[in-house]
Amino acid sequence: MRNRRHTLLWMKDLLEHMSQCHDQLQWASDGQTESFLTESLLGDLVECQKLCATLREHPDRSRSSRQPVLS
Numbered sequence: 001m002r003n004r005r006h007t008l009l010w011m012k013d014l015l016e017h018m019s020q021c022h023d024q025l026q027w028a029s030d031g032q033t034e035s036f037l038t039e040s041l042l043g044d045l046v047e048c049q050k051l052c053a054t055l056r057e058h059p060d061r062s063r064s065s066r067q068p069v070l071s
Contacts, residue, residue, distance in 0.1 A: 011051045018044045
């Protein structure tokens with residue numbers, strides 16, 4: 001579970017960074033800044049894709065073994 005938690009926290013940080021880059025990109029007025037921000041976004045997307053693949057390859061087995069709680 002610790003590895004899954006770490007992966008999800010890392011993904012959250014990446015998504016927050018992407019949101020900040022997106023906000024900055026809306027106000028960017030020169031080509032160099034736009035290029036830097038889009039490259040940063042693309043790098044973050046690649047990292048998010050890797051994290052998603054990691055989660056897909058190693059699902060949290062403890063969740064699948066839990067029985068639903070009826071109330």
